[in-house]
Amino acid sequence: MPKLYQAISLALLVALTQTSCSSSKPATQESTASTSRSKAASGTDIKSYSDVITKSAVTDEGVFTIHKVGDKFYYEIPDSLLQRDFLWISRFANLPSGLGGGYVNAGSSVNEQMVEWQKFENKIVLKTKSYNAYAADSLPISLSVRANNYQPTIYAFDIAALSKDSSGYVIDVTKFLTSDVKAFSGLDADMRKEYKVSKLDDSRSFIHSAKSFPLNIEVKQDFTYDAAEPPSNSATGSISLMMNQSMVLLPKTPMQPRINDYRVGYFNINQYDYGSEALKADQKSYIRRWKLVPKDIEAYKRGELVEPVNPIVYYLDPATPEKLRPYIKEGVEQWQEAFETAGFKNAIIAKDPPSAEEDPDFSPEDVRYSVIRYVASTTRNAMGPSVSDPRSGEIIESDIIWYHNHLRSYRNRYLLETGAANPAARTLDTPIEDLGEMMKEVITHEVGHALGLPHNMKASSAYPTDSLRSGEFTQKYGIAATIMDYARYNYVAQPGDKDIRFVRQLGPYDHYVINWGYRYLPEANSAEAEVPTLDKWIEAKANDPMYRFGSGSGGYDPESQTEGIGADVIKASTYGLKNLKQVAPKLYDWTAAQTNDYDDLEELYGELLGVWSRYIGHVVTNVGGVREERMKPSQQGYIFTAVPAKEQTTSLDWLLKNAFSSPEWLHQSKISRNIHHANYVESVRNLQERHLNSLLSPDRMARLMENEVNDVNYNALDMVRQLQRGIWSEVYSGSKVDIYRRNLQKAYLDRMDYLLNQKQPTRNSRYGTPVELNQSDIRSIVRGELVQLQKQLKSARNRYANDLTRYHVDDAIVRIDNILNPTNS
Template sequence: MIKKIACVALLFLSFLGCKTSMPIAGNSEKPKKEKSDLKSYKEVITSNAKTDEGLFKTHMVGDKLYFEIPMDILDKDMLWVSRIAGVPSGFGGGYVNAGSKVNEQVVRWTKRNGNIDVKVMSFENQSEEESPIYQSVRANNFYPILYSSKIETYSADSSSVVIEVNSMFEEEIQAINGISSRLRKEYKVKKLDQSRSYIESAHAYPKNIEIKHVMTYEAEEPPERGQAGTITMQMNQSMILLPEEKMQPRLADYRVGWFTIDKYDYDSDKLKSDDYEIIRRWQLVPKDIEAYKRGELVEPVKPIVYYLDPATPIKWRPYFKKGIEDWNVAFEEAGFKNAIIAKDPPTKEEDPEFSPEDVRYSVVRYVASTTRNAVGPSVSDPRTGEIIESDIIWYHNHLRSYRNRFMIEAGAQNPDARSLDTPEEEIGEMMRMVIAHEVGHALGLPHNMKASSAYPVDSLRSAEFTRKYGLTPSIMDYARVNYVAQPEDEDVRYIRMMGPYDLYAINWGYRYLPEANSPEAEKNTLNKWILEKAGNRWYEFGGGYDGVDPNSQRESLGDDNVKASTYGLENLKKVVPNLAEWTTKDGEDYEDLEEVYRELNYMWRGYVGHVITNVGGVYETRKTSDQAGAIYEPVPSTIQKNAVKFLNQEAFSTPEWLLNKDILNRIESSGAIARVQQMQTRVLQELMEKDRLMRLVSNEENQGNKAYTAVELMRDLRRGLFGELFAGRQTDAYRRNVQRSYIDIASAYVNQLKTSKDDEILKSDIMALMRGELKNLRSEIARRKNASSHALTRYHWDDLMARIDMALETES
């Protein structure tokens, strides 16, 4: 079998101009001339050296760091992971912390005459070594040299080469430092101060090298003023030897969600490079393959192990460990038992060198930070997609997010949510599911925002259903709290949990197929599993980031956005009158009340946003060409029309329930009118955005009289937004604001005739649509403006007519 290699696996042989007398990897002979120019080993590595032995030796001689690299390590693939180990307060706006990965790359240490170079390898472009095009692939993927150091000496038996590497860690090499170009610009970083930058420690382990070093920068505007024009950070550099026996990659399929690595095969018979993706996953191989074949649950040769950070509070550790090991249920679906294990941090006696930055350990990091978030990154072998290591990051103040959300979305229904001192059992369960979600990412699973739309909305009001199936088929969805359940619904589950999609996806990605000796040999089996679930919405995948498919949205629940948001708003309306009581204590201020109330406003905005996506929305069902039916289908007109009706009633009417004076008089002197105007204007802007209107026009062409049209949208909006005009009623300040916003948005389109360079708008039907709507509205205002006896209302109608006239004059 011809060996498949990535890009230019032997590039250095043909491009370095090596002479036959030069040593190559695995050859301990040194040229006589080179040997005579070098110091002896004992002159370089003196008796004062502090040596650590492992993958290769590290020697600290005074403040000098030497690497003693065996010849048989040269030209082998090593994964280099750069992480921040210590960070100044406020750095990166709170989302950069100790443990944050800043780069990962594959490198090779290679010998060039009297130097050792560190080359950065690429495995994206591929060709067979014996293929004619291989020459072009390697010539057009020339490897960059990250670092170079002259050879200081050889070991006594000439089996290793010794280099000094201080400049690698004490000078600035962009590919391994912790300040991105964006932050460099933001903090006005001038330069690295080498006098305050140094190597702190070097440790060698059997398969990896760990270096800690401190970098100090001069900066005109550091994150905080008290930092005296200085940014000092501690970096950790991990170098891990990648396995020579590579894991068999698994080809990705966009119908099942996985993080992937792009590949380009230039040996393809297609009239282009063969572009494909492989999934990122841990390597799990059953200990007993024959038992595995018989369908027995078998432990993997090497399980996935996560350690808790020593900084993790003791009372939260059981919940963290449960969140990690919850995935064993999914791995059992793939035929493995005890596939993932959670461990407490080792004591000093058990492992004196344990470090969360050490690439040998996957750790759930507990970060003392006001940031309200959690993330689940991983490090993978770009050759095969094998995940090597992962660090989950939990920010301390993420507890605050869940405490607030639980009160806002479940306070009307669940007595446990009616306090800022959320019971430990409830907050612990939330933490457990957050950790499980982030571990899911670290196992290779991206967000599946489509999952929640698979369950009927009213099923989320059922105790039996929610306790068995959770809130969504996948914990990888954003569906954190059951806001659909109503106060009369008893014993329902309020917190998300793992679901059937998660088991299906893990089985698809991790089941070991012993009879398949290549990625291509697995395809039929993998495709069969997908087709077996086709048509069952519980097993569909959708990323949810394009804002087009209403079934793929963050934080939404159920298969009917209007019904779910109606339930959610009913609960919010019950929560608001109680917020002052639930968030305050005698002798304390109203800071918590203000925070929770403002977050409740965001929830209102989210529920409304879920409904907006239905207007001009298009359902996406991922399929391949061998499956019947269309991939894209416009949302039915009845659903779109119902969505606009909801928006007129809930988004554009004055939200009296939200304007609770008992709250507002405690948290602000003014601002409610402007805040509501801002929220309603954003809703209008989204509803009248260019792409949505163009989809409506396109759908009308494709569907004919079945479509909900752009003209219908504008007509329904006009009738809803200007209801007072048609009824001859007085308008309040909130309604006047949203009516002005409508005129301003429509006018902005028309005004683009003179100011815009957006040909897509200028040549579309949007101009005609907006001009026609403005003319119709002006005519209605002129005919009805004096029906109201309220003077300010009449002035308002006159003002709107003037605004329309100004916009329409654009064309004259």
């Protein structure tokens, strides 16, 4: 063999040997990155660093280095941060009045998603990432999970240059940050349709600022859209808003999660584990909570109160009125009591906003700061949203939102619900101390949401109703077992009751739930290892109603409904109506007589009707009601138990007397004749019809029919007969039918027509109770009872001398004919 060929053969052999050896080992990250950068450098469009990042560049170093060169913005992305998990939060920084109907404000989050930056050939790609489905990388099925959960690409960037030391990539983000990227936009599809948005106007859109910090990037974009019907400033034909984009680097190792238990109330995140041995994708649910770790773990183990390494800190919005700041701080820090039960001191702190000298970078939109936002809006509400790591449930930031007009709602409710027994409430000029106490408790409630706690509507039924008339009891325990219930005021207390607490406060459940979710368990090295201890804590309190949880969803559990207090809803609503009947005649004197104006009187009277309606609605839930007790198979008893028959019949009798009789006490001439020319009768009709339709809803009747197999001696036919006889009682007594009752009886026939003749989907219920009307007893019951009613009406019509009553009866007879024979109508 010639020497030249021998040399070539030897070189090929060495090359093949090296290739074979290297392929038997995984390439190191550094060698892969080096190769990647070498390939990138060979791209024809990639320039030298100095050609892109010129001497005129304004540079801001942080998680990514940001360069501003002229009117262009560049990100310099370290190679080490490719394929790292980031959380991207899009918020409104500024927005026009009325956008979103008043419930959207500066600081509102419009989207949060996990993203990662990847390199593909000569591009850097920004992709969304999800942890909804996962499997450990060591398992073969992880390949299928990735293949069947391929995530969208949000944007692809050309690599403009390599970093000076070739340790990263420079990309131009100008077009990206000035484009209408749907994943980060403040205008969702519904808004675009409502306001007839045609496009983003590039000439009036720009990057306001871009700042980089050690763990996050904050960008503000000023966008103007062409819109034919904007929510305000309609003459401009446009919508301008400022968006804040926060990109937060998540820790490499997620916080150890805590497994959710539906018997305790926490917001949660859900994941499907395809690596499970359960012969299916096993759903894992983890609670959302802040990461609190004791500074001194040994002292914590000894039972001493220990400060956390990183406490939860809330800053007040610089826009907050000075006189309200102390109450807001107290509302935040009131949770320190509950965290002490979990072994932490100073776990949650409220601070004034820093001055420009103290922190020049402070911004309420910056995801590093949790802020109590004070919003200049006529909306009457408050909210407690938070942002969490979707991998573990760790809450990393939250903004409590307080709308300026919200205290007016509390002033009004305070007057209406407690005014009979509480002299301090009988005025429009509520003392600032009382308003401050209300605000403090609302802030505490909203911070509770931001700590991971949902509403617990079951808690208000934990206390015996008459205990709410005890000063000693209410001062110690409040009016519900948790601040997370919608139990705002003590409307049960009566005139003459002494030393009553009228406003809600933290309760025993709050201490229990914070301990359950936040107590640090140093011996447990996995989420699964914590479960025996967590179960033990729940079962220790299982028979005490003060520690029960119920979301209030479903509308079927009378012990778990909004705005109720006390264990006995009939007794509580009776007390509430008794108080309301004392407030109604005084309303004029407490408002218009003091202000020489009818605006407050009109507003409060409308709300008084709403309060009356709420008390009625609480009792409605007893009829066809099912009590839910959250438990596991290891516990004794049933989860669902129907309300006893006697309690259901008593409830319907109460409704016939208090909801469906003529409510003459509500008709205050000095009110109705000064606020509207003709609206009172229609308002009453509307409210009565609402509760009547609720009683005669398919889902409630389905639950009543279920009683037949649950040994409850009260079914749908019993309810309809009792209701029909009560609503049409004049037919049996021969008495005159007044205008309220005529309206109610017509509403009854309309509802029966609906139940008998309307086409319904198979699952006809807002609450999900399944019922197929055509194949259920509902239509049989409706038809049979209408036939009986028509007979009674025909028999009774000649007994009426009053023309209007007789005409009404004749009309009802014809209406029933048309309902029973719709093809003839």
